[in-house]
Amino acid sequence: MQKKFVSNLILIILLNLLVKPFAIFAIDAQVQDRVGTDAYGLYFSLLNLSFLFNIVADLGINNFTTKQIAQYPHIVSRYLGKLFSFRLILFVIYAILTMAIGAGIGYRGDELWLLSILVFNQLLVTLIAYFRSHFGGLHLFKTDALVSVMDRGLLILICGYMLISTANSGDFRIEWFIYIQTICYAFTLVLAFILLVAKIGLPKFHFDWVFSLAILRKSYPYTVLILLMMIYTRTDSVMLERLHPNGSYESGIYAKGFRFFDAFFMFAMIFSNLLFPVFSRLLKMNPSGIEPLLRTSRDLLLGGSIIIAFACLLDAESILGMLYRTDIDHTVPSFQFIMWGFVGMSISLIYGTLLTASGDLRFLNRISAIGIVINVIFNALLIPEYGAAGSAFATLVTQTFTSVVQALHCHRKFSIAFSFRELISYSLFAGILLACVWMFPSGKGSLFLFLLTGLVGMIALKLIDLRGLRKTFKENL
Numbered sequence: 001m002q003k004k005f006v007s008n009l010i011l012i013i014l015l016n017l018l019v020k021p022f023a024i025f026a027i028d029a030q031v032q033d034r035v036g037t038d039a040y041g042l043y044f045s046l047l048n049l050s051f052l053f054n055i056v057a058d059l060g061i062n063n064f065t066t067k068q069i070a071q072y073p074h075i076v077s078r079y080l081g082k083l084f085s086f087r088l089i090l091f092v093i094y095a096i097l098t099m100a101i102g103a104g105i106g107y108r109g110d111e112l113w114l115l116s117i118l119v120f121n122q123l124l125v126t127l128i129a130y131f132r133s134h135f136g137g138l139h140l141f142k143t144d145a146l147v148s149v150m151d152r153g154l155l156i157l158i159c160g161y162m163l164i165s166t167a168n169s170g171d172f173r174i175e176w177f178i179y180i181q182t183i184c185y186a187f188t189l190v191l192a193f194i195l196l197v198a199k200i201g202l203p204k205f206h207f208d209w210v211f212s213l214a215i216l217r218k219s220y221p222y223t224v225l226i227l228l229m230m231i232y233t234r235t236d237s238v239m240l241e242r243l244h245p246n247g248s249y250e251s252g253i254y255a256k257g258f259r260f261f262d263a264f265f266m267f268a269m270i271f272s273n274l275l276f277p278v279f280s281r282l283l284k285m286n287p288s289g290i291e292p293l294l295r296t297s298r299d300l301l302l303g304g305s306i307i308i309a310f311a312c313l314l315d316a317e318s319i320l321g322m323l324y325r326t327d328i329d330h331t332v333p334s335f336q337f338i339m340w341g342f343v344g345m346s347i348s349l350i351y352g353t354l355l356t357a358s359g360d361l362r363f364l365n366r367i368s369a370i371g372i373v374i375n376v377i378f379n380a381l382l383i384p385e386y387g388a389a390g391s392a393f394a395t396l397v398t399q400t401f402t403s404v405v406q407a408l409h410c411h412r413k414f415s416i417a418f419s420f421r422e423l424i425s426y427s428l429f430a431g432i433l434l435a436c437v438w439m440f441p442s443g444k445g446s447l448f449l450f451l452l453t454g455l456v457g458m459i460a461l462k463l464i465d466l467r468g469l470r471k472t473f474k475e476n477l
Contacts, residue, residue, distance in 0.1 A: 151187075
């Protein structure tokens with residue numbers, strides 16, 4: 001099982017390395033540069049508002065489906081048609097709720113029109129994720145990998161052409177970017193449906209009220225969890241745009257740093273998406289296999305996120321300068337806080353996934369609710385004076401708190417002892433990186449040397465256990 005996880009992880013990372021960074025840094029960033037910080041800041045705020053209550057269109061069905069199909073693969077054809085019809089009803093509720101909230105907090109006219117298109121895009125994204133949950137549950141990781149990069153690949157081709165063709169005139173509107181996303185999501189949805197039908201056959205689409213209520217009773221804990229997590233991870237930009245006197249600009253500044261966070265988060269989510277069905281199956285069939293897989297995935301993701309955070313501390317200006325030409329000095333503080341928050345997010349993705357697979361949702365919901373309180377309080381206090389930097393600091397505090405509590409609870413629940421050797425390894429690792437930050441001068445050459453030092457340090461301290469990975473593959477080939 002561990003060999004299957006690692007081999008598919010490598011494949012998916014390679015696919016994502018080819019597509020998603022280019023989409024984020026070469027397309028999304030160029031769009032912001034062309035439309036301006038204020039226009040993009042408004043879009044970023046509306047986008048996060050559309051994310052905020054997206055769970056209403058899902059109600060935890062994706063996670064529930066992945067777990068159930070991973071444990072009982074024979075049910076897939078019976079679930080698909082019934083749940084799909086139910087999803088459409090949920091979307092209508094989500095759309096009405098989101099548009100009402102948008103109007104309630106002051107959006108009007110063109111702003112509400114853009115929000116409505118983004119809401120429709122969320123329908124497409126939710127349905128793609130629903131079909132992908134079946135691929136994950138059936139352990140069709142290669143198919144899932146293909147679908148996961150399809151929309152971004154199309155975005156690169158279509159939006160890239162639009163950016164190049166309008167380069168001389170400088171005419172590019174944020175609305176075009178949103179419409180192009182709609183086209184890409186729609187094509188990906190059709191492809192995902194065709195691939196799933198090819199695997200399980202054409203389902204019968206019909207609404208079953210009794211069945212829907214039964215699924216709802218089982219999946220609602222997932223709904224509450226995802227809603228709470230979405231609120232404390234997505235309210236920052238909305239509060240920033242609404243509370244700060246120059247909200248659109250500050251939201252655009254926040255978006256510049258968040259773009260890096262989002263890029264790395266996509267790769268971190270690969271771990272979570274692969275781990276969830278694998279943990280679900282191990283809990284049912286081989287609980288003893290959980291600990292080595294947990295430690296392997298945690299060390300890879302946590303070690304990598306620590307390197308990234310220290311690199312941003314070393315030379316944030318050079319990193320931001322690779323992508324942006326303006327507002328770099330203003331972006332540095334929020335960028336650094338956000339990337340340190342990514343360390344906490346990485347821990348949560350590993351331990352939170354195991355706790356979700358084990359069904360310990362009550363605990364996760366309590367911690368997420370506390371996270372919301374912390375996040376909203378810090379945002380409300382810091383945004384008016386510190387803008388994007390204050391909002392980013394609120395993210396750092398929230399992610400650190402929730403991740404540490406989840407890790408402690410997970411080790412206690414599964415009787416996984418904290419290793420003194422691991423504590424020493426991580427302390428030495430952090431000390432080495434901190435020393436490099438002090439010693440290395442700023443610049444791209446030093447940044448490359450720093451990343452190389454971090455990689456060597458992970459291998460030397462066995463945060464990347466090459467011998468263990470080699471043994472895993474050898475035993476399973």
